[in-house]
Structure formats: C-alpha cells, structure tokens
Amino acid sequence: MAPPFQRHVFVCTNRRPDGNPKGCCASKGAEEVRTAFREELDKRGMKGRMRANAAGCLDTCSFGVAVVVYPEGTWYGGVKVEDVKEIVEQHLIEGRPVERLLMPFSRKAQQPG
Numbered sequence: 365m366a367p368p369f370q371r372h373v374f375v376c377t378n379r380r381p382d383g384n385p386k387g388c389c390a391s392k393g394a395e396e397v398r399t400a401f402r403e404e405l406d407k408r409g410m411k412g413r414m415r416a417n418a419a420g421c422l423d424t425c426s427f428g429v430a431v432v433v434y435p436e437g438t439w440y441g442g443v444k445v446e447d448v449k450e451i452v453e454q455h456l457i458e459g460r461p462v463e464r465l466l467m468p469f470s471r472k473a474q475q476p477g
C-alpha cells in the first residue's frame with residue numbers, strides 16, 4: 365500500500381507556560397505557521413496529496429518554530445508565516461529543500477556522501 369501522502373508536514377505547536385526556560389513554538393507563531401501551510405496547500409489543490417499537521421514538541425525548541433517534512437525527514441527551524449509559501453513551492457512541490465531554513469543537523473544530512 366502506498367503512503368497516503370506524497371509529503372507530510374508536521375509543525376510543532378507545543379505551548380509552555382510563560383517564563384519556561386525552554387520557550388515554545390506556540391509563542392513564536394506556530395499556529396499561524398500551520399494555518400499558512402494548510403492555506404498554501406489548499407490553494408494549490410494539494411488536499412489528499414500533501415498535508416500539514418500540528419505536532420507536539422519535536423525536541424528542537426531552540427530552533428522554533430520547528431517544522432519537519434516527510435518522507436525526506438527535512439527539518440526546518442525559525443519558520444515564519446512569510447517562509448511558508450517558499451517551502452510549499454520550492455520543497456513540497458518542486459522537491460528542493462529551502463537551504464536557508466534548514467536546521468544545522470538537517471543541513472548536514474542533505475549533503476551527498
């Protein structure tokens with residue numbers, strides 16, 4: 365059976381109380397980022413082929429808003445609403461990760477060899 369989605373995006377929307385030293389993605393606009401992914405995918409008729417889901421803490425809090433794209437396992441950090449269109453067009457549709465937003469460990473994983 366084929367996987368149900370061609371690309372599956374998880375956006376951390378975890379919220380911690382104010383003052384928590386770890387911070388959280390919710391306080392950095394994660395809900396708005398998730399909504400923007402859904403709207404951009406809908407606009408392009410990707411419903412059923414690509415999906416953006418809310419996720420709990422992805423354990424990369426200092427890089428929030430944290431986003432991971434499967435099946436590649438590409439991790440983006442510091443994602444803002446204004447970055448979403450670029451990720452959708454360049455990565456989800458054209459298959460080229462947006463280098464400037466990759467988390468450091470994902471950057472290494474993308475290099476050949």
Ligand code: FES
Nearest residue numbers: 376389421422425
């Ligand atoms: S709160 Fe988002 S990665 Fe931990």
